[in-house]
Amino acid sequence: MTVNxxxxxxxxxxxxxEVILKIENLKKYFPIKAGVIQRTIGYVKxxxxxxxxxxxxxxxxxxxxxxxxxxTMGRTLIRLYxxxxxxxxxKGKDISTxxxxxxxxxxxxxxxxxxxxxxxxxxxxxxxxxxxxxxxVTHKLYDKTEEYDQRIKELLEIVGLDASAINRxxxxxxxxxxxxxxxxxxxxxxxxxxxxxxxxxALDVSIQAQIINLLKDLxxxxxxxxxxxxxxxxxxxxxxxxxxxxxxxxxxxxxVRDDLFDDPLHPYSQALLSAVxxxxxxxxxxxxxxxxxxxxxxxxxxxPSGCVFHTRCSAAMPxxxxxxxxxxxxxxxxxxxxxxxxxxxx
Amino acid sequence: MPLLKENETVExxxxxxxxxxxxxPEKMSAIIFQKFIKNKxxxxxxxxxxxxxxxxxxxxxxxxxxxxxxQLLKKLAPPGKEYLLGADNLGRDTLSRLLYGARxxxxxxxxxxxxxxxxxxxxxxIAGYYGGKIDAFLMRFVDVMISFPSIFxxxxxxxxxxxxxxxxxxxxxIFGWTGTSRLVRGEFLxxxxxxxxxxxxxxxxxxxKIIFAxxxxxxxxxxxxxxxxxxxxxxLAESALSYLGLGIxxxxxxxxxxxxxxxxxxxxxxxWWYPLFPGIAILLTVLAxxxxxxxxxxxxxxxxx
Ligand SMILES: Nc1ncnc2c1ncn2[C@@H]1O[C@H](COP(=O)(O)OP(=O)(O)O)[C@@H](O)[C@H]1O
Ligand SMILES: [Mg+2]
Numbered sequence: 001m002t003v004n005x006x007x008x009x010x011x012x013x014x015x016x017x018e019v020i021l022k023i024e025n026l027k028k029y030f031p032i033k034a035g036v037i038q039r040t041i042g043y044v045k046x047x048x049x050x051x052x053x054x055x056x057x058x059x060x061x062x063x064x065x066x067x068x069x070x071x072t073m074g075r076t077l078i079r080l081y082x083x084x085x086x087x088x089x090x091k092g093k094d095i096s097t098x099x100x101x102x103x104x105x106x107x108x109x110x111x112x113x114x115x116x117x118x119x120x121x122x123x124x125x126x127x128x129x130x131x132x133x134x135x136x137v138t139h140k141l142y143d144k145t146e147e148y149d150q151r152i153k154e155l156l157e158i159v160g161l162d163a164s165a166i167n168r169x170x171x172x173x174x175x176x177x178x179x180x181x182x183x184x185x186x187x188x189x190x191x192x193x194x195x196x197x198x199x200x201x202a203l204d205v206s207i208q209a210q211i212i213n214l215l216k217d218l219x220x221x222x223x224x225x226x227x228x229x230x231x232x233x234x235x236x237x238x239x240x241x242x243x244x245x246x247x248x249x250x251x252x253x254x255x256v257r258d259d260l261f262d263d264p265l266h267p268y269s270q271a272l273l274s275a276v277x278x279x280x281x282x283x284x285x286x287x288x289x290x291x292x293x294x295x296x297x298x299x300x301x302x303x304p305s306g307c308v309f310h311t312r313c314s315a316a317m318p319x320x321x322x323x324x325x326x327x328x329x330x331x332x333x334x335x336x337x338x339x340x341x342x343x344x345x346x
Numbered sequence: 347m348p349l350l351k352e353n354e355t356v357e358x359x360x361x362x363x364x365x366x367x368x369x370x371p372e373k374m375s376a377i378i379f380q381k382f383i384k385n386k387x388x389x390x391x392x393x394x395x396x397x398x399x400x401x402x403x404x405x406x407x408x409x410x411x412x413x414x415x416x417q418l419l420k421k422l423a424p425p426g427k428e429y430l431l432g433a434d435n436l437g438r439d440t441l442s443r444l445l446y447g448a449r450x451x452x453x454x455x456x457x458x459x460x461x462x463x464x465x466x467x468x469x470x471x472i473a474g475y476y477g478g479k480i481d482a483f484l485m486r487f488v489d490v491m492i493s494f495p496s497i498f499x500x501x502x503x504x505x506x507x508x509x510x511x512x513x514x515x516x517x518x519x520i521f522g523w524t525g526t527s528r529l530v531r532g533e534f535l536x537x538x539x540x541x542x543x544x545x546x547x548x549x550x551x552x553x554x555k556i557i558f559a560x561x562x563x564x565x566x567x568x569x570x571x572x573x574x575x576x577x578x579x580x581x582l583a584e585s586a587l588s589y590l591g592l593g594i595x596x597x598x599x600x601x602x603x604x605x606x607x608x609x610x611x612x613x614x615x616x617x618w619w620y621p622l623f624p625g626i627a628i629l630l631t632v633l634a635x636x637x638x639x640x641x642x643x644x645x646x647x648x649x650x651x
Binding site: 038075078080100103104108109111112113115116117120121122123124125126134135138139169171182185189 | 374482540541542544545546547548549550551560563564
């Protein structure tokens with residue numbers, strides 16, 4: 001089977017533009033507790049006021065350095081964490097405050113997650129049958145045992161595993177095989193959206209390619225929408241249709257993949273891209289200069305005032321220390337949160 | 347680290363997978379068993395305990411005499427042909443009483459530990475899984491339970507209610523669970539953020555199932571260890587209470603109350619065999635439970651090879 005990463009499909013997807021998931025002003029603050037009575041003395045602002053839309057059928061990549069809040073965003077929007085503030089619209093319905101019972105009915109089946117660590121994401125005490133039965137039984141998809149077993153075998157086949165895996169325990173498999181089992185679990189309920197949080201980061205490079213191709217095949221076959229979270233720019237570039245760049249809990253830039261990688265606008269995106277060796281060469285053959293960021297990554301518990309990036313930005317202006325720039329559309333489908341740029345319609 | 351470049355096509359094998367060698371890989375339980383049998387003391391302890399359990403179950407068959415049959419003429423008889431381990435101050439066969447006493451001691455030990463493990467696991471699992479206010483509340487409650495003068499309360503309780511096997515079991519279960527609950531809470535605090543737990547949540551599996559069917563099996567190691575050590579502890583405590591006359595009431599034999607009537611100096615000096623054998627039984631059994639518990643702890647510990 002061959003996989004083609006054509007450009008055409010991307011453009012087609014963008015003409016449809018049916019929004020399946022939309023988040024508005026999403027915040028997730030973790031309280032920092034101290035002392036005997038565990039008083040809250042501050043907050044880690046892991047996700048700080050993020051708004052974005054995910055189109056049906058697309059792959060939205062989320063990149064950013066480790067600790068910038070990517071996982072927290074994914075886990076909050078799938079309601080593993082309670083949002084501190086903001087709304088999450090899934091197919092037009094706000095699910096951000098639904099109680100767990102309603103979530104199970106309307107939401108859980110339609111959005112699933114693939115995790116990072118193939119060694120921790122499968123329960124060591126459950127056989128592959130039990131692990132894959134969990135989603136099917138929880139949502140009572142079938143009546144008879146044979147139907148369940150049938151479906152489990154089908155799932156294993158879809159992800160490229162032999163049916164003999166069914167009675168084995170996770171520790172009997174390699175990392176790549178386990179990741180396939182995790183993928184089988186994620187697609188078991190026929191979800192519309194899958195959040196892949198560093199889904200290939202823990203794997204060898206050769207295995208990464210296999211898993212990414214599997215994900216692409218599944219996307220075509222089942223019309224999946226992906227939110228693909230990774231700190232690895234080359235992986236994100238390879239799989240995404242659009243890409244969002246995060247820094248300290250905020251989105252700094254959001255654009256169609258090629259626009260972002262060929263012409264990053266935000267100083268942070270430029271620095272991030274320049275640090276990746278194979279992205280040094282620009283389209284026109286010029287070597288992109290390596291931009292070194294000054295200073296350290298500030299703590300998300302006390303982010304800088306104004307633009308959170310101003311402490312490390314070479315283009316910082318006095319204004320930047322006071323006002324956090326909005327994420328605004330500066331070119332068609334190219335959003336940047338930076339005072340250097342004026343909105344398209346301003 | 348170049349991944350795939352634009353427009354590159356990649357062959358992926360449709361069945362790349364399963365290079366499992368045909369021989370069955372080792373089960374987790376097999377690995378634990380192999381580690382356990384390397385520990386000599388633990389194995390000796392386990393064999394000893396199996397013998398004691400066997401003896402307790404078949405006490406009726408094994409006992410040479412009726413444990414309550416008094417032959418006053420033979421009182422304090424030294425170990426010999428008729429009374430292998432001697433006779434007590436009322437002329438009852440010590441060996442027979444030890445066998446029946448094993449029954450009482452083991453039943454009190456196992457049943458009360460089953461009770462305390464049940465309570466401790468439930469409290470610890472809920473506290474550790476939910477965290478936050480529920481955890482704070484339950485753990486403060488545990489603190490209160492621990493700072494109770496429990497021996498004192500125990501004595502009050504057994505004097506208030508008629509001391510019997512079931513009161514003892516009840517009292518030990520009520521006071522014995524706090525350690526387990528702290529242990530289980532700790533396990534749950536770390537296990538609850540494992541990705542397989544998050545996966546279970548995204549599927550929509552209800553919390554009670556996640557707690558008891560998904561997390562608990564992964565916390566069984568420490569619970570089994572704590573139970574094993576707990577049985578030894580209860581047997582010791584039961585002996586102490588019975589020795590004080592607050593435990594199992596004569597004529598029902600228990601290892602503790604067999605010592606009770608031996609606590610005068612003349613008996614200890616002249617008829618040393620009478621207190622010696624129940625004492626040894628208690629000592630060895632408690633020791634064996636501790637050896638087995640330690641052995642299990644090491645066997646369950648993935649860091650120890
Ligand atoms: N459960 C949590 N409790 C407290 N702080 C957390 C928690 N999860 C993440 N954080 C903090 O939130 C920030 C973002 O973390 P994360 O979302 O894991 O980043 P990323 O996935 O981008 O590496 C980090 O500073 C991290 O320490
Ligand atoms: Mg992460």
